[in-house]
Amino acid sequence: DDQPDLSPWEIEAANDQLIAEVVFNRPLDTVYRYIVPDEFRELIQPGQRVRVPFGRGNSSTLGFCVRTHVGGTPGKRLKSLAEICDREPLLSQSMLDLTEWIAGRYLSGWGQVLESVIPAGVKRQAGTREIVFYRAADSLPDIDTLKLPSKQHAVLNLLLQSDDPMRVDELTAAAGCGVSPIDSLKKKNFIIPERRRVSTHSIGGEIATRQEDLKLNSEQSAALQEILKVLRESRHETLLLHGVTGSGKTEVYIQAIREVISYGRQAIVLVPEISLTPQTIRRFRARFDSVAVLHSHLSDSDRHWHWQQIASGDVQVVVGARSAVFAPVPHLGLIVIDEEHETTFKQQSVPRYHAREVARERARRDNIPLILGTATPTLETLKRTMDGEDRRIVLKERVEQRPLPPVSIVDIRNDPFIQRRHSLGRAMTNAIQVALKAGGQGILFLNLRGYSPVLWCGKCKGVTCPDCDVSLTWHKDRSRLVCHSCDFEMESPERCPTCHQPGLRLIGTGTQRLEAEVINKFPAARIARMDSDSMRKPGSHDEVLERFREHEIDLLLGTQMIAKGLDFPNVTLVGVIDADTLLYQPDLRAGERTFHLISQVAGRTGRGDKQGRVLVQTLNPDEPIIQFAAHHDFDGFAKYELKQRKVMQAPPFQSMARVILRALDERIVQAESQRICQLLRERIQAGNRPIRVLGPAPAPILRLRKYFRYHFQLTSPEQQQIEEVWREFVPTMKLAAEVDMVIDMDPVDL
Numbered sequence: 033d034d035q036p037d038l039s040p041w042e043i044e045a046a047n048d049q050l051i052a053e054v055v056f057n058r059p060l061d062t063v064y065r066y067i068v069p070d071e072f073r074e075l076i077q078p079g080q081r082v083r084v085p086f087g088r089g090n091s092s093t094l095g096f097c098v099r100t101h102v103g104g105t106p107g108k109r110l111k112s113l114a115e116i117c118d119r120e121p122l123l124s125q126s127m128l129d130l131t132e133w134i135a136g137r138y139l140s141g142w143g144q145v146l147e148s149v150i151p152a153g154v155k156r157q158a159g160t161r162e163i164v165f166y167r168a169a170d171s172l173p174d175i176d177t178l179k180l181p182s183k184q185h186a187v188l189n190l191l192l193q194s195d196d197p198m199r200v201d202e203l204t205a206a207a208g209c210g211v212s213p214i215d216s217l218k219k220k221n222f223i224i225p226e227r228r229r230v231s232t233h234s235i236g237g238e239i240a241t242r243q244e245d246l247k248l249n250s251e252q253s254a255a256l257q258e259i260l261k262v263l264r265e266s267r268h269e270t271l272l273l274h275g276v277t278g279s280g281k282t283e284v285y286i287q288a289i290r291e292v293i294s295y296g297r298q299a300i301v302l303v304p305e306i307s308l309t310p311q312t313i314r315r316f317r318a319r320f321d322s323v324a325v326l327h328s329h330l331s332d333s334d335r336h337w338h339w340q341q342i343a344s345g346d347v348q349v350v351v352g353a354r355s356a357v358f359a360p361v362p363h364l365g366l367i368v369i370d371e372e373h374e375t376t377f378k379q380q381s382v383p384r385y386h387a388r389e390v391a392r393e394r395a396r397r398d399n400i401p402l403i404l405g406t407a408t409p410t411l412e413t414l415k416r417t418m419d420g421e422d423r424r425i426v427l428k429e430r431v432e433q434r435p436l437p438p439v440s441i442v443d444i445r446n447d448p449f450i451q452r453r454h455s456l457g458r459a460m461t462n463a464i465q466v467a468l469k470a471g472g473q474g475i476l477f478l479n480l481r482g483y484s485p486v487l488w489c490g491k492c493k494g495v496t497c498p499d500c501d502v503s504l505t506w507h508k509d510r511s512r513l514v515c516h517s518c519d520f521e522m523e524s525p526e527r528c529p530t531c532h533q534p535g536l537r538l539i540g541t542g543t544q545r546l547e548a549e550v551i552n553k554f555p556a557a558r559i560a561r562m563d564s565d566s567m568r569k570p571g572s573h574d575e576v577l578e579r580f581r582e583h584e585i586d587l588l589l590g591t592q593m594i595a596k597g598l599d600f601p602n603v604t605l606v607g608v609i610d611a612d613t614l615l616y617q618p619d620l621r622a623g624e625r626t627f628h629l630i631s632q633v634a635g636r637t638g639r640g641d642k643q644g645r646v647l648v649q650t651l652n653p654d655e656p657i658i659q660f661a662a663h664h665d666f667d668g669f670a671k672y673e674l675k676q677r678k679v680m681q682a683p684p685f686q687s688m689a690r691v692i693l694r695a696l697d698e699r700i701v702q703a704e705s706q707r708i709c710q711l712l713r714e715r716i717q718a719g720n721r722p723i724r725v726l727g728p729a730p731a732p733i734l735r736l737r738k739y740f741r742y743h744f745q746l747t748s749p750e751q752q753q754i755e756e757v758w759r760e761f762v763p764t765m766k767l768a769a770e771v772d773m774v775i776d777m778d779p780v781d782l
């Protein structure tokens with residue numbers, strides 16, 4: 033029985049009764065049915081929120097109406113819906129269908145997906161106000177026969193002359209009167225009030241200087257022609273635009289979008305949040321009349337305003353981070369995902385969708401192309417092109433034949449500076465000196481913020497977070513120890529908090545320590561640090577990049593914030609301070625990510641007329657991944673890594689889901705994980721399904737925010753199999769109340 037508890041006011045619906053199907057913001061939930069009372073019959077539409085009675089007693093809850101149909105089921109008693117909460121549907125039928133697909137694909141509740149996909153600002157109509165407008169009543173006798181006092185006559189006359197209803201303040205101003213004549217007319221039913229929602233919003237978008245499209249080189253033209261062919265044939269295909277950094281991919285997207293706009297359609301361009309720099313935005317604004325930019329720090333009312341503009345068809349191009357894949361454009365013609373390999377396209381909270389897969393599905397339903405652009409495709413995408421499902425288009429050359437920079441692997445195992453606990457080895461130090469002397473700029477990359485990641489006690493090891501199994505990082509600028517996994521902070525202790533010995537030592541280097549060393553070694557250089565600590569103020573990110581562009585900064589150092597998408601012609605040196613930390617993480621994609629990162633960072637140089645170079649410091653100079661990256665050898669890397677993944681029966685050869693259980697008590701979560709895995713294995717065996725269950729095991733960080741965590745993985749050659757077994761299994765497993773469980777389909781962080 034899929035109905036809420038029976039209550040006395042349930043009735044059996046007649047066979048001409050309109051029924052609303054409603055979903056709630058809950059995991060793996062079913063669709064519930066409610067009678068639509070006659071007064072709502074003309075008003076209800078799928079995509080509206082409704083208030084419905086739920087459970088025993090008088091309690092009610094908010095849900096989404098997802099469908100309506102006519103006719104009850106004989107013998108089945110239903111409750112009636114109590115209220116329709118939105119005047120208009122919050123999303124179109126095709127977007128509603130897409131959210132249903134997401135719920136299935138990512139094993140979440142349909143209502144959860146809707147809750148997450150529709151911005152809060154849209155739900156509460158942020159930035160709008162209800163205002164009363166008046167219009168003249170229909171079929172009034174001639175105004176002069178009414179014998180009205182002069183002010184009332186004036187007001188009514190205005191409304192009879194006006195094509196549009198008018199607000200009270202407009203009427204009083206135009207008729208030179210107060211509000212009482214309006215009230216009197218209303219009482220006599222000569223004028224009729226109407227409530228309308230109006231925007232109180234105004235957005236002053238920056239007007240960019242207009243730029244003409246560039247003349248494409250032959251590789252770019254060939255790529256564009258391929259895309260245009262798919263567009264003109266109105267069919268879906270995913271095209272991987274695989275081009276080294278600076279090969280002119282963005283220019284190709286722009287000209288493909290130009291064609292889409294000429295059909296009266298719109299385009300969505302997804303970019304990683306950190307690439308939403310003024311530079312990127314300006315580039316699109318300079319080419320198109322109407323560009324909406326959706327980033328994560330829009331206010332609710334800005335978001336609502338954009339949503340409406342987009343839905344009305346007034347926006348040609350939507351540029352935005354992950355969630356812009358849900359932009360309600362009415363006639364979508366093309367989706368582009370730039371930097372396809374970025375893990376931020378995967379949402380890390382329910383419904384845990386991957387924007388690339390949602391985009392693929394949306395494009396498939398709309399019969400339009402999806403373009404994935406990157407210098408370093410994910411192995412998932414690469415494999416699809418190898419299997420002939422997607423098509424790969426390669427841009428081999430950088431624009432204007434600028435060479436890719438030479439990358440030197442610097443073996444720091446015996447470096448005298450490193451042995452003295454510096455972060456910059458001898459070669460790196462020299463290279464910085466040379467670059468600065470020649471008037472060039474440098475970027476130094478270190479993927480760890482703070483001053484030092486470990487406060488070491490000789491007796492009992494590091495000082496860890498009381499809530500997580502994570503060593504606390506010393507932040508010198510704030511004089512505090514900080515946990516990078518939760519919000520915990522504390523004063524730095526004089527003595528070890530565990531054994532009370534003095535003599536704690538700082539081990540390892542974060543960006544703050546690197547900054548101190550760089551200032552010390554290059555006192556004349558102008559230095560800026562960019563990481564999430566130094567970039568807390570909104571706008572500070574853009575400001576530093578602007579100063580770097582103007583060459584008011586010589587050396588920019590920071591975390592991956594500086595690795596992505598920056599395009600500065602005067603950068604002649606890029607230094608990767610530590611290639612090893614990322615490589616040796618307990619993560620399936622550690623190698624892939626290291627390759628991506630070195631390639632991306634290397635792409636930051638040699639973009640102007642000056643030749644650039646890249647230095648990569650490592651303790652593992654023979655590591656194949658680092659070698660491939662140094663030789664700009666994507667194909668070599670892919671072949672090597674695919675071979676390993678095949679042996680491991682891992683993605684992209686198999687689909688994977690990760691299940692994480694957590695509880696405050698370690699014994700309970702351990703026992704539950706074992707019990708669940710056992711039951712699941714039995715069910716898989718009984719159903720004869722090709723699914724492997726790996727685990728359970730403690731998560732790599734066992735304790736996080738006070739919770740102990742265990743996890744296990746499901747892998748299968750067919751994603752559908754995992755989906756099916758999980759839907760069957762969950763309602764039967766009876767999870768202990770103390771335990772939380774989540775499933776992450778296609779996880780990117782393991």
Ligand code: ADP
Pocket residue numbers: 246247248249252275276277278279280281282283284431599
């Ligand atoms: P990618 O997106 O592949 O990194 P971009 O499209 O950003 O490459 O191009 C890199 C640089 O080359 C940009 O400054 C861009 O303006 C310039 N560019 C791109 N295409 C051309 C072209 N056909 N002719 C001249 N310059 C170009």
Ligand code: ZN
Pocket residue numbers: 497498499500502515516517518519520737
């Ligand atoms: Zn913590």
